Amino acid sequence: MSSSKPLRRIVIDDAVPHAETLFGDLGECTLLPGRAIDAEAVKEADALIVRSRTQVNASLLAGSRVRFVGSTVVGLDHVDQPWLRQAGIHFFSAQGCNSVAVAEYVIFALLDWAHRHGTTLRGRTLGIIGVGHVGREVLKRAEALGLRCLLNDPPRAEREADFPHTPLETLLPQVDLLTVHTPLITTGTHPTHHLLNAERLARVPPQTLIINAARGGIIDETAWLEHPGDKVVDCWENEPQINAALLSAAQLATPHIAGHSLDAKLRGGVMASNALRRFLGLPVLEADVVDGCLPPAPPPLRAPAACQGEALLHWAVQQAYDFYQDDAQLRQPNIEETHAHFEYYRRHYPPRREWAAWQVAQIAQEDGRKRLCALDFSTY
Ligand SMILES: NC(=O)c1ccc[n+]([C@@H]2O[C@H](COP(=O)([O-])OP(=O)(O)OC[C@H]3O[C@@H](n4cnc5c(N)ncnc54)[C@H](O)[C@@H]3O)[C@@H](O)[C@H]2O)c1
Ligand SMILES: O=C(O)[C@H](O)[C@H](O)COP(=O)(O)O
Numbered sequence: 001m002s003s004s005k006p007l008r009r010i011v012i013d014d015a016v017p018h019a020e021t022l023f024g025d026l027g028e029c030t031l032l033p034g035r036a037i038d039a040e041a042v043k044e045a046d047a048l049i050v051r052s053r054t055q056v057n058a059s060l061l062a063g064s065r066v067r068f069v070g071s072t073v074v075g076l077d078h079v080d081q082p083w084l085r086q087a088g089i090h091f092f093s094a095q096g097c098n099s100v101a102v103a104e105y106v107i108f109a110l111l112d113w114a115h116r117h118g119t120t121l122r123g124r125t126l127g128i129i130g131v132g133h134v135g136r137e138v139l140k141r142a143e144a145l146g147l148r149c150l151l152n153d154p155p156r157a158e159r160e161a162d163f164p165h166t167p168l169e170t171l172l173p174q175v176d177l178l179t180v181h182t183p184l185i186t187t188g189t190h191p192t193h194h195l196l197n198a199e200r201l202a203r204v205p206p207q208t209l210i211i212n213a214a215r216g217g218i219i220d221e222t223a224w225l226e227h228p229g230d231k232v233v234d235c236w237e238n239e240p241q242i243n244a245a246l247l248s249a250a251q252l253a254t255p256h257i258a259g260h261s262l263d264a265k266l267r268g269g270v271m272a273s274n275a276l277r278r279f280l281g282l283p284v285l286e287a288d289v290v291d292g293c294l295p296p297a298p299p300p301l302r303a304p305a306a307c308q309g310e311a312l313l314h315w316a317v318q319q320a321y322d323f324y325q326d327d328a329q330l331r332q333p334n335i336e337e338t339h340a341h342f343e344y345y346r347r348h349y350p351p352r353r354e355w356a357a358w359q360v361a362q363i364a365q366e367d368g369r370k371r372l373c374a375l376d377f378s379t380y
Helices: 019-023 081-086 099-116 133-144 154-159 168-174 244-249 262-279 287-291 309-320 324-330 335-347
Strands: 009-013 028-032 047-050 068-071 090-093 125-129 148-152 177-180 209-212 231-233 301-303 359-362 368-371
Touching: 009 019, 019 028, 019 262, 047 262, 068 262, 081 090, 090 262, 099 133, 099 177, 099 209, 099 262, 099 309, 125 133, 125 168, 133 148, 148 168, 231 244, 244 335, 301 309, 309 359, 324 335
Parallel strands: 009 028, 009 047, 047 068, 068 090, 125 148, 125 177, 177 209, 209 231, 301 359
Antiparallel strands: 359 368
16 A cells, blocks of 8 residues: 555446546556456455446455445445445445436436427326435426426335325326336335336326336336337346347337436546545545536537427437437347447447536527526426
8 A cells, every 4th residue: 555545456447437536546546347346356455436337245345355335326226235234344325426317318208208299298297206316306307397296205205294195006097207216126115126017007098108217127028018108218127138129119218328427427426435535534525626527518509599498498408418319329230239239338428418517599589598407497
């Protein structure tokens, strides 16, 4: 261990952006693809920084000196937290780091659905199942767009007397649009595996759009294929060996990238770096270090004259990032090539900035520049 660094070695998923900037002063950094981080790789490490593709459990860490694990993503299904606790290994997860990115993906999907069907979102009913970091960001934007939102979150309903919870049997028959934002949970009082099964999907009106940008397995894909409504699929059962029939049936199919904005990836890394610094009793990162990691803001979008309301939003969100390029990447000539390309594309994902980075200069308003996130997202 060099005298200037508190740790000997930190093993880091190489999909964590600016890893040397965020962790290099704390220890020697070894960067590896998440799926390649194994017991041999971490044997000499003191800290481990992962994303979702590394299974963090006894078989990985039992023979190591690791005493801190930081996950720079939100999902927890790759981490055996009870084992980490009993092993005395400190664990941090960057909860909420990518909730805005996912919410923007969902709003894109909703605006696109309305455009494709020649209708508007205002006055429609959106069901949100799971109202945590992501669900709350979706709710803010959906209400700002004039959607009536029905919320389902039994754990919150049990904790919060004033949470406006609607049971699924009441919610499902009323929704024009439905999105799930729960963890994938297989045990306990409120499991979410196949939460939307054949019986529940049969309650959903046939024209309802259903979105899964949470985890494969929350919706039973075999049953989902029997539902005639439009489908937006970002999270799949058995990734990357995704279901060919669902890929073909989906109006928007993407390789688990809803949370993959540059802003979110950096946010997760900074949160994990600061958690490790606090664990070591060190000061957190200086703001200018973080600011230097993001690219310059993109040029202002110059909206077509007189483009207003949802049409302006639909235009603007596509300019900011067109998720249909991700859909095209997933639709390879055959399903075997889709499977092979799934992870490769995720690890070489195009740069995508969150809407707060974008300005929209509306020609009709004498160049009155507003942030895209502020356009009709007044509560954002
Ligand atoms: N596609 C992506 O790129 C992406 C990005 C971020 C998160 N995710 C997934 O989305 C999930 C949610 O993310 P988050 O940051 O909002 O997590 P969160 O923990 O903040 O919120 C999850 C919410 O789901 C609720 N919940 C739990 N069990 C439920 C049930 N049976 N029915 C209804 N609600 C239930 C919880 O009470 C909580 O409010 C994550 O667990 C992750 O798997 C996916
Ligand atoms: O769990 C999350 O935060 C998201 O599912 C995120 O997209 C995972 O990113 P990955 O580790 O697969 O790059």
